[in-house]
Amino acid sequence: MVTPVVNAEKLNNFSKVCEILERFDRQPSKIIPILQAVQEEYRYLPEEIMTFVATSLGISPARVFGVATFYSHFSLEPKGKNIIKVCDGTACHVKGSSGLIDVIRRELKLTEKEPTTEDLLFTLETVSCLGACGLAPAVVINEKVFGQVSKKQMKDLIDEYRTKED
Amino acid sequence: MSQKGIISVNGTKVPLDGEKNLLQVVRKAGIQMPTFCYHSELSVYGACRLCIVDIEGKGIDTSCSTPPRDGMVIKTHTPKLRKMRKTLIELLLANHDNSCTTCDKSSACKLKDLASDLGVTNIPFKKTRESRKPDILSPSLVRYPDKCVLCGDCVRYCHEIQGVGAIDFAYRGEDVVVTPAFNKSLAHVDCINCGQCAAVCPTGAIIPRSEVARVWEALGDESKTVVAQIAPAVRSSIGEMFGIPESSVTVGKIMNALKVIGFKEVYDTSFGADMTVLEETNEFLQRRKRGDERTMFTSCCPGWVKYAEQFHPELNDQLSTCMSPQGMVGSLGKKLISQTEGKLEKDVIMVSIMPCTAKKFEKERPELSHDGTPIVDFVLTTQELGKMIKEAGVVFEEISPASADLPFGLYSTAGLGFGATQGVAEAVARYAARTMNGKELSDFEPVEVENNPQWKEVIINEGALDLKMAVVAGTKNAETLIGKIQSGEVSYDIVEVMACPGGCIAGGGQPVSYDSAIIEKRKAALKNAGKINPIHAPEENPYVQKIIEKMLGGKVGGHEAHDLLHTTYQSRKRIDFDSMSLADAGREAPVEVNVCVGTSCFLRGSQEILASMGDKIEQEHWSGRINLKATFCSESCSHGPTVTVGDRKMFKADMGMVVEEVEKQLGSIPAGAEK
Structure with missing residues (x-):
């Protein structure tokens, strides 16, 4: 017999989506902030939620899909719990950001096409410039900024965040 | 729109008579102006750029999106304009699946005709886009994304005339594609199969599915x-x-x-x-x-x-x-x-x-x-x-x-x-x-x-x-x-x-x-x-x-x-999805409860029903005996909230009705009977 589950997290997330729609008065013109808020809850945009949002706003699911795929900010794949953003702008690139990217990919077994770990704990993103060139190479993990990161420090940081999750 | 006046088209004086755009004026002057994305019954899009004209004092602009004004002097086929149109076609052909001899649309293809009419004899640009798979699952229509020129005629027809919006643009820049939601097949979305997308398509990107x-x-x-x-x-x-x-x-x-x-x-x-x-x-x-x-x-x-x-x-x-x-x-x-x-x-x-x-x-x-x-x-x-x-x-x-x-x-x-x-x-x-x-x-x-x-x-x-x-x-x-x-x-x-x-x-x-x-x-x-x-x-x-x-x-x-x-009809979902399972007792659960959470059901309180059902399942120790699911719009909007318990569909449902029905259905199946 399968263990019965009331999926509390799903139910909770779902009521948040309803709150978000309320907050923006179900206005079709607010589709972008709505999707942003939904992505905050789910860390990506699940298909069924986009369909729900579309029918709630009275626009077609194809149009919502169009908006979601236009902006690189939106992700249609689940993202990891921890987002590692490595700046690969000119200054950071010169100061060795690609070495950091290699370290992260090796440590977390990631590739360019698969930027999220299987356990959904980490996602690697590269950004074009964080505007922190003085700190090059710069890395942001979740909301925290790390400057002048060496390969060794990068590995330590990954270990540190991994330990937190255990 | 009752703009009056006179416009000079290639030196000929053309009187205005309420034309909405310069393109109509040009065509009234008896001049062939090629277009992909212009249809008088659809909104003006201005994407294909073929209808460009040289407007004195303004420069080159698309005639479809320019309102006519008295005294305008325009030219339609200057050497520069001809060259630009030719280049546009060459660029479109660069990434086009040029399998014209075996294309179903070959005898009515606007792209093929224009390439010939505008004197395109070779394609100087390299293919840059990866090939995309055709969508062959719909019984009515087949889509070949590699033949699409992104004029958007189909998108606008489906949206503006049919109010369906089964297809739209997705992605950005070079990756742009016309597709149903979530890259699904037309067979699995809200397409009503009217085929007007195929009727307005200037190429073979959407065609009727052949059973010949x-x-x-x-x-x-x-x-x-x-x-x-x-x-x-x-x-x-x-x-x-x-x-x-x-x-x-x-x-x-x-x-x-x-x-x-x-x-x-x-x-x-x-x-x-x-x-x-x-x-x-x-x-x-x-x-x-x-x-x-x-x-x-x-x-x-x-x-x-x-x-x-x-x-x-x-x-x-x-x-x-x-x-x-x-x-x-x-x-x-x-x-x-x-x-x-x-x-x-x-x-x-x-x-x-x-x-x-x-x-x-x-x-x-x-x-x-x-x-x-x-x-x-x-x-x-x-x-x-x-x-x-x-x-x-x-x-x-x-x-x-x-x-x-x-x-x-x-x-x-x-x-x-x-x-x-x-x-x-x-x-x-x-x-x-x-x-x-x-x-x-x-x-x-x-x-x-x-x-x-x-x-x-x-x-x-x-x-x-x-x-x-x-x-x-x-x-x-x-x-x-x-x-x-x-x-x-x-x-x-x-x-x-x-x-x-x-x-x-x-x-x-x-x-x-x-x-x-x-x-x-x-x-x-x-x-x-x-x-x-x-x-x-x-x-x-x-x-x-x-x-x-x-x-x-x-x-x-x-x-x-x-x-x-005589026949019967069925409720259909717009998009084929599994519903979202909120309480899962597995395949063998005796009673399945589906709560519609589409807009109007939501406004009528379906979310409360869903939340209360969640609580109720815990209170009554019904877990293991009920599958609770949120369905994304069963589209019975004016009778919402819609809840199905087992095979019984309830409109204008409230918590009392749902619990009563669940108890009734559970009652007919003694606890543990599923094991």
Whole structure:
């Protein structure tokens, strides 16, 4: 017999989506902030939620899909719990950001096409410039900024965040 | 817009007369201006850039998106403009799947024509896009993204005229593609299969799905009796494929061509239309007799029927239960032929020739079958028929006419009228008048509502007949009309809906035409085809009467007619999804509770039901015995919240009702019985 589950997290997330729609008065013109808020809850945009949002706003699911795929900010794949953003702008690139990217990919077994770990704990993103060139190479993990990161420090940081999750 | 004045086009003075844009002025001046993305009935998009003109003092701009002003001086074909247009085509061709010789659209491809007209002789640019897979799952349409020029005509048609929005642009920059939501197939989204996307597509990026090969195969199979039926609208347009005027096409030529191709019997779907008039009128009168005062919607158009099932399942029992004429001829034909030939129904192959891509979807409906055997096996569009005639080596221009086979080959002018909008409504109104008043209706002249030529109404008040009808085409117009009926603003007894503006003559399976007057021409051709017919009224059709005697127990609306000629409808989701499971007891759970969380159900409190059900499952220790799911819109919006418990569907549900039903259903299954 399968263990019965009331999926509390799903139910909770779902009521948040309803709150978000309320907050923006179900206005079709607010589709972008709505999707942003939904992505905050789910860390990506699940298909069924986009369909729900579309029918709630009275626009077609194809149009919502169009908006979601236009902006690189939106992700249609689940993202990891921890987002590692490595700046690969000119200054950071010169100061060795690609070495950091290699370290992260090796440590977390990631590739360019698969930027999220299987356990959904980490996602690697590269950004074009964080505007922190003085700190090059710069890395942001979740909301925290790390400057002048060496390969060794990068590995330590990954270990540190991994330990937190255990 | 009543802009007056004069514009100089290539030195010729052109007076303005309310033209909305420069392109119209240029075309009025008799100048050929190529366009991909301009359609007068759609919004101006300005994407293809082919209609560029040089405006004195302003420079080069697209004429479609520039409003005309008095005194403008424009040039349309300067060396620079010609070079730019040529480059645009070269760039489009760089990433185009240039398999023109094997492309179904080859004979009507605007891109191919323009490349030739503008003198493009080589493609100097390299292919930069990865090839994308075609979408072949829909029964009605096939999409080849590699042939798309991103003009957006299909997107705007689907959105602006049909109000469906099944396809849209996705991704960005070089990756842009026209696609259904989530890169799904058209078969799995809210596409109503009307095929107007294919009709406006300038290339072969969206085309009707061809069944020609399978029909040839069936024709070659000696164990099968292969018969055909041909829809009214096909005769109005087939001549376009052979470059002969419609006035010289008689249905007899088509019938003879079909015989040469190898069909054993050839029938006319107009016979089914005659049958529909009798059944549908009777159905309407029965509804009124029962005290059902609600609007009845026609059900001949499968695009509209799918639209209604998806977006308005609350109207399911207001759709006429009559099968479409294709269904009626299929149903009666298969039964009769299998009896006379002593064959099983599966060995009688019914091929419909239709102006319509949605009919291809309709034939796959499980409701249109006799014990699992489809009543229509294949649907060919007018385009496909034209191709088969050519492939068979028939010289269509010269072939002599032959008559259709009986009993399903004889029809009335009223039945033939089903091929254009208003035909169904008029036939029903006239038959009702004859039945109730014993005399012909004095006139039937629907008038436009809100200046919309695709929405007309007519009020009939003659003798015992008191009837208010609306005739609407284009599902977006239908949507507006439904909204007004539901809000009580308007009321009608019968509403005829056709998904394609103009009706079947403008169907998505008709030959591709870039002639803006084509619908009027086909309408005239259809009318012309009716003139030679001596039978005007469906009930005067002697073979309709014979079939009623022989197959329908001698009466319209009887038990046999119900079995053979009527159908049912289903609620459909817009997008194929699994619902979101919130409490999962596994496959064996005795009771499944689905709560619709679509917009209007949500507004009516479905979320509270969902949350309370979650609590209730824990309190009552129902876990393991209930699957609780949030479904994304069961589209029964005006009756929300919609909850299904087991197989019982509840509208306007509240927590009390749901719990009561769950307890009832759980009660009939003792705890632990599932183990």
